[in-house]
Amino acid sequence: MQANVVPPQLLPKIVTFALLQLSIASTIGIISNCELAFAQTGDGVYGTWSDSPDKKTCNVPLGSSPDVATIYKISQKGIFFYEIDCAPRDLAYHNDGIDFELDCFKGGGARWFEKASARVVGASRITLRFSDRKPPIGSGSRVETLYRCSSVSITDTERSKAVVTEWRHNGSVMSLSEEGSNLEIAYMQPRPGILAVGVRAKTTLFLGQRDGVQVEGTAYIFHPNCGPIGYQVKGQFLEGERALYLTGMSPRMTPSCEVGKEVPEALRFERVH
Structure with missing residues (x-):
């Protein structure tokens, strides 16, 4: 049986096609690695945010009255805003954001379970949807559009070790x-x-x-x-x-x-x- 022989004139096209396939695979790998990196770190969601696009409102102290703007701090430790401190019960990372199951406390003694979904919708903008509150209250889900306060650094209140x-x-x-x-x-x-x-x-x-x-x-x-x-x-x-x-x-x-x-x-x- 005679082996198939590739005509010399087709060799350049075959090599070009093979290189193209390698380039596509490499690009997919880079994209996948980027998605994995986000899934592991949540960098697009974690940080300090304001519900006002006016960057001056980022100077409102965390926990202040929401009349001007509400400042949100989102991290692996949970979501904190106004007088509400929500600790995560579960976290699920996605390519475009994070889903939280939260255990929330509010000044005055109120407590509830709630779900939240943070999704990146721009370079410095996310949506934050709250839903499925237990005990239930109000009309159900609510959505906030938040803007990153890139120049603001808010540290957690120091606590003595328990x-x-x-x-x-x-x-x-x-x-x-x-x-x-x-x-x-x-x-x-x-x-x-x-x-x-x-x-x-x-x-x-x-x-x-x-x-x-x-x-x-x-x-x-x-x-x-x-x-x-x-x-x-x-x-x-x-x-x-x-x-x-x-x-x-x-x-x-x-x-x-x-x-x-x-x-x-x-x-x-x-x-x-």
């Missing part, structure tokens, strides 16, 4: 953070059964204060449709502070996320480390 210990509660591993008289108990490793109601690692279960061994504050229940619902508890450290026992009247929610009734609730925590 003392963190590990505890167990009802099948979950918890962290207890103590800073002065302030206490926070959060999930480290939630038991599988409570994931369906929105609990994730770092979700806060209790916020309060201690006075000696006495403790009081706000604990939360978690509802699949209503999100986190707070109620007052009090109790004390026991067994040489190896155990913490809290009691209160826990709300039971109606389908419309109103309190239907209250039932006695007891929370027991046992220290691991």
